[in-house]
Amino acid sequence: MSRAQRIHVVAAVIRNHQQQILLARRPEHAHQGGLWEFPGGKLEQGESPYAGLCRELHEELGIQVSQARPLLDISHDYPDKQIRLDVWLVEAFSGEPHGAEGQPVRWVNQQELAQYPLPAANVPIVNAARLPECYLITPDLHSIVDLVPAIERAIDSGQRLIQIRQTQWSEQTYRQASEQLVARFGDQVTFMLKGPQPLSLPGCGWHLTARQLTHMAANPESGTALLARCEGPIAASCHNAEELGMAEQLGLDFATLSPLLPTASHAQATPIGWTAAAELLKGVNMPVYLLGGLKPADCSLAFQHGAQGIAAIRGLWPSAN
Numbered sequence: 251m252s253r254a255q256r257i258h259v260v261a262a263v264i265r266n267h268q269q270q271i272l273l274a275r276r277p278e279h280a281h282q283g284g285l286w287e288f289p290g291g292k293l294e295q296g297e298s299p300y301a302g303l304c305r306e307l308h309e310e311l312g313i314q315v316s317q318a319r320p321l322l323d324i325s326h327d328y329p330d331k332q333i334r335l336d337v338w339l340v341e342a343f344s345g346e347p348h349g350a351e352g353q354p355v356r357w358v359n360q361q362e363l364a365q366y367p368l369p370a371a372n373v374p375i376v377n378a379a380r381l382p383e384c385y386l387i388t389p390d391l392h393s394i395v396d397l398v399p400a401i402e403r404a405i406d407s408g409q410r411l412i413q414i415r416q417t418q419w420s421e422q423t424y425r426q427a428s429e430q431l432v433a434r435f436g437d438q439v440t441f442m443l444k445g446p447q448p449l450s451l452p453g454c455g456w457h458l459t460a461r462q463l464t465h466m467a468a469n470p471e472s473g474t475a476l477l478a479r480c481e482g483p484i485a486a487s488c489h490n491a492e493e494l495g496m497a498e499q500l501g502l503d504f505a506t507l508s509p510l511l512p513t514a515s516h517a518q519a520t521p522i523g524w525t526a527a528a529e530l531l532k533g534v535n536m537p538v539y540l541l542g543g544l545k546p547a548d549c550s551l552a553f554q555h556g557a558q559g560i561a562a563i564r565g566l567w568p569s570a571n
């Protein structure tokens with residue numbers, strides 16, 4: 251079914267200064283009744299998504315939205331309804347949100363979101379709400395001695411999701427370095443680790459290569475068992491619709507899509523480009539970072555093209571001075 255034929259619902263991720271997210275409880279008699287939701291509702295005929303979002307949040311919460319941007323746009327088939335959930339991140343609003351239609355509302359810590367009973371469609375929205383705008387991938391470095399101070403600077407500059415990608419290191423060196431990094435910085439940042447299987451380090455995620463992803467998609471039973479061993483988020487490197495489809499099918503938390511633009515490190519690869527990337531992302535129900543030749547200033551373009559944000563090595567790596 252095409253997106254145009256679905257019931258178009260706009261919904262909001264709203265954060266307060268403590269980084270808590272606002273949930274509301276759906277009335278018992280409603281579709282998906284009694285479950286918690288991100289406030290919002292159905293677009294009216296001829297209404298733009300932004301206008302619909304502002305109207306719904308005024309009706310349901312009594313607030314005036316003054317700034318919002320796209321976060322994630324997904325499709326979901328319930329047995330009785332096919333919906334498109336067009337989720338926005340509210341960046342500025344006035345008024346104190348309250349249950350203007352008598353519904354309970356609650357500010358919830360990001361880590362506790364998953365404990366609330368939410369509609370099935372909301373799993374990727376919770377991931378998008380928790381993931382940052384930028385995904386830093388480390389460049390190849392000589393040793394852990396070089397890595398620690400750079401990671402410290404990256405965290406100081408606001409990075410919260412970091413892939414440790416050291417293609418030259420032995421498995422043993424990689425594991426020791428990861429242990430050190432987690433012990434030192436694990437409470438401030440989520441590390442995404444590479445390798446043949448997830449390293450059981452507290453809170454760490456696992457980032458699969460496209461090759462591992464393809465293998466796992468072909469052997470879903472052993473794949474699912476491996477995935478279950480990982481405590482943190484699971485992601486994969488994707489380059490086309492097929493790989494994005496496999497990542498979604500396996501229920502991964504997010505993906506990267508590359509190469510968006512030409513880069514020195516992958517000079518032979520054909521870049522996807524912004525327009526084709528936006529087309530690819532329309533079919534994906536999962537947060538995706540665009541990767542390849544991007545820097546933080548490209549984040550808003552990435553949001554407008556349906557991405558979670560940008561991933562980068564050089565574009566996000568802090569300079570030594």
Ligand SMILES: Nc1nc2c([nH]c(=O)n2[C@H]2C[C@H](O)[C@@H](COP(=O)(O)OP(=O)(O)OP(=O)(O)O)O2)c(=O)[nH]1
Nearest residue numbers: 259261281282287288289290291292333369371372
């Ligand atoms: N607002 C919202 N709706 C969600 C979420 N997850 C999810 O599956 N839905 C579904 C439930 C409904 O089928 C649909 C939203 O419709 P709604 O009942 O809130 O619509 P509305 O606010 O315009 O209410 P109404 O006028 O139809 O009573 O989307 C979510 O997080 N937020």
Ligand SMILES: [Mg+2]
Nearest residue numbers: 289290291292
């Ligand atoms: Mg509603």
